[in-house]
Amino acid sequence: MTFERVRGFRDHYPEDMMPRKKIFKVAEESAESLGFKKVDFPSLEYLDLYRLKSGEELVGQTFSFVDKGGREVTMIPEATPSVVRMITARKDLIKPIRWYSLPKIFRYEEPQAGRYREHYQFNADIFGADSPEADAEIIGLAGMILDGLGLDSRYEIRISSRPLLESILNSVGCRDVPAAFGVIDRFRKIGRDEFFSEMSETGIDNEHTDLLYSMISRTVEPGKIRDVTGGFASPSVDSEISRLQYIGDLVSRMILSPVKVDLSIVRGLAYYTGVVFEAYDVMGKHRAILGGGRYDRLAALMSDQDIPAVGFGMGDAVIELLMKEEGKWFYASEKPLFYVCCTRQESKGYAFAVSREVRSGGGATIDDLSNRGLSAQLRNAAGEKCDYAVIVGEREERSRTATFRNLVSGEQKEIEYGKIGQHVLTLKGVSENKA
Amino acid sequence: MTFERVRGFRDHYPEDMMPRKKIFKVAEESAESLGFKKVDFPSLEYLDLYRLKSGEELVGQTFSFVDKGGREVTMIPEATPSVVRMITARKDLIKPIRWYSLPKIFRYEEPQAGRYREHYQFNADIFGADSPEADAEIIGLAGMILDGLGLDSRYEIRISSRPLLESILNSVGCRDVPAAFGVIDRFRKIGRDEFFSEMSETGIDNEHTDLLYSMISRTVEPGKIRDVTGGFASPSVDSEISRLQYIGDLVSRMILSPVKVDLSIVRGLAYYTGVVFEAYDVMGKHRAILGGGRYDRLAALMSDQDIPAVGFGMGDAVIELLMKEEGKWFYASEKPLFYVCCTRQESKGYAFAVSREVRSGGGATIDDLSNRGLSAQLRNAAGEKCDYAVIVGEREERSRTATFRNLVSGEQKEIEYGKIGQHVLTLKGVSENKA
Numbered sequence: 102m103t104f105e106r107v108r109g110f111r112d113h114y115p116e117d118m119m120p121r122k123k124i125f126k127v128a129e130e131s132a133e134s135l136g137f138k139k140v141d142f143p144s145l146e147y148l149d150l151y152r153l154k155s156g157e158e159l160v161g162q163t164f165s166f167v168d169k170g171g172r173e174v175t176m177i178p179e180a181t182p183s184v185v186r187m188i189t190a191r192k193d194l195i196k197p198i199r200w201y202s203l204p205k206i207f208r209y210e211e212p213q214a215g216r217y218r219e220h221y222q223f224n225a226d227i228f229g230a231d232s233p234e235a236d237a238e239i240i241g242l243a244g245m246i247l248d249g250l251g252l253d254s255r256y257e258i259r260i261s262s263r264p265l266l267e268s269i270l271n272s273v274g275c276r277d278v279p280a281a282f283g284v285i286d287r288f289r290k291i292g293r294d295e296f297f298s299e300m301s302e303t304g305i306d307n308e309h310t311d312l313l314y315s316m317i318s319r320t321v322e323p324g325k326i327r328d329v330t331g332g333f334a335s336p337s338v339d340s341e342i343s344r345l346q347y348i349g350d351l352v353s354r355m356i357l358s359p360v361k362v363d364l365s366i367v368r369g370l371a372y373y374t375g376v377v378f379e380a381y382d383v384m385g386k387h388r389a390i391l392g393g394g395r396y397d398r399l400a401a402l403m404s405d406q407d408i409p410a411v412g413f414g415m416g417d418a419v420i421e422l423l424m425k426e427e428g429k430w431f432y433a434s435e436k437p438l439f440y441v442c443c444t445r446q447e448s449k450g451y452a453f454a455v456s457r458e459v460r461s462g463g464g465a466t467i468d469d470l471s472n473r474g475l476s477a478q479l480r481n482a483a484g485e486k487c488d489y490a491v492i493v494g495e496r497e498e499r500s501r502t503a504t505f506r507n508l509v510s511g512e513q514k515e516i517e518y519g520k521i522g523q524h525v526l527t528l529k530g531v532s533e534n535k536a
Numbered sequence: 537m538t539f540e541r542v543r544g545f546r547d548h549y550p551e552d553m554m555p556r557k558k559i560f561k562v563a564e565e566s567a568e569s570l571g572f573k574k575v576d577f578p579s580l581e582y583l584d585l586y587r588l589k590s591g592e593e594l595v596g597q598t599f600s601f602v603d604k605g606g607r608e609v610t611m612i613p614e615a616t617p618s619v620v621r622m623i624t625a626r627k628d629l630i631k632p633i634r635w636y637s638l639p640k641i642f643r644y645e646e647p648q649a650g651r652y653r654e655h656y657q658f659n660a661d662i663f664g665a666d667s668p669e670a671d672a673e674i675i676g677l678a679g680m681i682l683d684g685l686g687l688d689s690r691y692e693i694r695i696s697s698r699p700l701l702e703s704i705l706n707s708v709g710c711r712d713v714p715a716a717f718g719v720i721d722r723f724r725k726i727g728r729d730e731f732f733s734e735m736s737e738t739g740i741d742n743e744h745t746d747l748l749y750s751m752i753s754r755t756v757e758p759g760k761i762r763d764v765t766g767g768f769a770s771p772s773v774d775s776e777i778s779r780l781q782y783i784g785d786l787v788s789r790m791i792l793s794p795v796k797v798d799l800s801i802v803r804g805l806a807y808y809t810g811v812v813f814e815a816y817d818v819m820g821k822h823r824a825i826l827g828g829g830r831y832d833r834l835a836a837l838m839s840d841q842d843i844p845a846v847g848f849g850m851g852d853a854v855i856e857l858l859m860k861e862e863g864k865w866f867y868a869s870e871k872p873l874f875y876v877c878c879t880r881q882e883s884k885g886y887a888f889a890v891s892r893e894v895r896s897g898g899g900a901t902i903d904d905l906s907n908r909g910l911s912a913q914l915r916n917a918a919g920e921k922c923d924y925a926v927i928v929g930e931r932e933e934r935s936r937t938a939t940f941r942n943l944v945s946g947e948q949k950e951i952e953y954g955k956i957g958q959h960v961l962t963l964k965g966v967s968e969n970k971a
Binding site for chain 2: 104105106107108110111112113114115118119121122133134135136138139140141142143144145146147149150164166167168169170174176182183186187190191195197199200205207209219227230232234235237238241350351354355403434436438449450453454457460464465466467468469470471472481484485
């Protein structure tokens with residue numbers, strides 16, 4: 102009899118889970134260094150919560166069921182609706198509010214490389230601030246996390262603006278802005294001819310469609326947005342360009358990698374109302390590494406409150422692929438690792454006490470749990486990639502000492518029991534790969 | 537329109553989530569200091585996985601449903617079956633294996649104080665070692681976590697042994713050991729008369745039932761087990777007593793709180809085969825704080841492999857209650873917190889750069905995201921419980937400096953831009969409650 106895992110789900114063995122902890126740690130510490138605080142929410146919510154924001158398409162991709170009380174519930178397919186539910190439920194919160202979360206989320210999609218039915222998603226949002234500084238801080242946090250993971254050579258931040266695009270579309274007589282957004286969203290897939298024909302259906306003439314096509318085909322520095330938007334002009338176009346440039350300037354002061362403007366980015370979901378952005382793999386191997394934007398109308402849609410919001414989400418699966426490609430997918434213990442060998446059954450109690458002293462000095466210990474001989478124990482110490490062996494036997498117990506052996510150099514030293522913690526403190530942590 | 541949370545589930549706002557992170561951190565660091573490594577597994581498993589170990593009672597308490605492929609799946613009600621599935625799927629793992637995990641688990645039970653339909657559970661197990669040293673290490677880890685949370689005055693470890701109880705029951709002619717275990721498990725609920733009548737049904741006479749009753753009514757130090765088991769004797773009773781005493785001695789070398797023997801502990805689940813234990817609230821307010829034991833037959837039940845195992849699980853809800861009662865439920869940032877004020881819109885870019893320098897020196901920053909005046913910004917800094925304000929305006933930008941104000945003493949100091957990181961490094965972190 103064997104048991105299998107549900108299709109599209111992952112087991113994480115230590116060699117993959119310990120490096121994954123690094124993603125979580127860097128993301129959480131980066132967020133906290135900007136004053137964000139962690140929240141959490143149920144893994145199960147009423148399905149209605151997603152209908153308003155995301156519509157029936159997402160609902161069709163959920164792990165949903167009818168609970169024993171007869172109501173439709175679902176394993177959460179995203180984080181934002183839960184967070185907004187929490188925000189609107191508490192009117193006493195002082196704004197602006199900076200929150201992050203790290204739930205597992207669930208999608209009933211066909212599994213493929215880098216896409217699973219369950220993954221961790223780091224989310225960060227600022228509520229109650231509609232300023233470009235808030236936009237910049239969210240985008241900057243996304244970049245700081247990638248920088249902290251050593252991925253700064255692999256990404257650039259690409260920013261865009263829905264109100265800027267909307268102003269441009271309005272300035273050229275577009276009669277159906279949402280449809281035009283949809284065409285822009287698909288422009289790399291559908292080809293130039295299809296782009297022209299679909300744009301003309303929204304009321305834009307060929308001359309302006311040509312300008313639009315060339316505008317969304319290019320990526321430029323924030324200072325040079327007008328190089329690509331030159332063909333369009335209106336007061337609101339000008340003001341949105343200024344805001345986007347300003348955001349780009351602020352973000353560039355927070356992160357290591359370049360910030361570019363890419364006006365082909367509209368992000369699929371209809372609920373974005375301001376800046377939108379993605380971290381883009383400069384090697385071109387992967388789809389967007391992460392993405393987000395401003396969504397000022399969601400709270401009002403879900404409650405009687407009007408709360409501006411900007412945020413982003415980052416899944417663990419694409420980050421894992423990038424870190425593996427960049428040779429960063431390993432685990433380095435922060436503590437030196439000691440294998441505590443005991444050569445005599447009667448001295449095990451003393452060995453446990455020695456082990457505690459090693460931990461009190463900041464070491465991690467692996468106690469031998471067998472009655473094997475010393476050489477078998479030392480082989481196990483090597484297999485566990487320990488930095489030191491601590492050997493305890495009859496002689497050591499009688500003299501209240503322990504013998505420390507450096508497993509790299511072979512050097513040995515006998516240390517008094519009362520000085521073990523101090524001795525461990527003086528030993529340097531070894532930062533080898535111990536995953 | 538308002539949206540509600542599913543009944544029995546929790547939202548965790550920052551004031552509760554940041555202290556909860558402390559539970560997770562202490563648990564994970566304690567485990568890693570003993571060489572345990574983290575694993576993770578799906579939140580959704582086939583329901584069959586739980587039928588073997590836990591039977592239909594547990595299955596009736598699951599959030600289970602039929603997936604779109606027609607198979608019965610469930611949100612995981614416990615961690616052990618998934619971990620054992622992972623262990624038995626990989627024959628290349630070098631034993632002993634020390635693993636920990638921290639999943640959310642789900643039970644469809646009636647919610648009550650300290651019991652939710654979803655909670656975090658920290659789990660730690662050792663596979664492939666059947667020695668008493670392995671038992672002790674697992675029990676010791678449980679105690680180390682409670683010590684690390686500052687709960688050492690609130691708990692004691694109580695150990696017991698299923699094979700010892702079984703040997704004792706066999707020595708007095710018990711014909712139905714599982715039934716007798718059930719009676720012992722309920723002895724505090726059913727009262728003395730009922731205990732005698734149910735025990736006699738398993739074939740034990742009144743004289744021995746009297747001895748049993750007095751044995752399980754007392755809690756003794758490991759060195760004094762024979763004070764309560766004196767009426768029972770056989771070679772296997774003797775050998776199990778020695779093992780339990782030895783385990784107790786080893787555990788006491790790992791933790792701050794006392795280790796006691798309490799032979800009324802059998803733990804409900806049928807699958808335990810050796811030592812069983814609980815951390816017990818010495819104030820008597822709560823049920824077991826955590827619990828576990830040895831379960832050597834589960835792997836063989838689920839696969840063709842025989843793998844001894846010992847482990848425990850600890851939920852977050854009871855720990856939260858204890859920490860609140862002990863005044864330990866707060867969050868102290870490890871980093872000093874700086875509120876970066878900007879008195880002039882045109883200097884925001886410079887303020888963002890100053891903020892980055894503060895973070896590079898190890899500070900956490902809150903950037904003002906408004907265009908309010910300085911006094912409003914400083915009020916917000918106080919509301920966010922910041923340690924320092926960093927003020928940037930026209931004068932500071934022109935002279936490439938920033939003004940640091942200690943928000944407790946009011947002391948101010950102007951620092952050159954290039955020395956900000958260094959200056960922050962010299963400031964001490966303030967460990968006030970910032971939750």
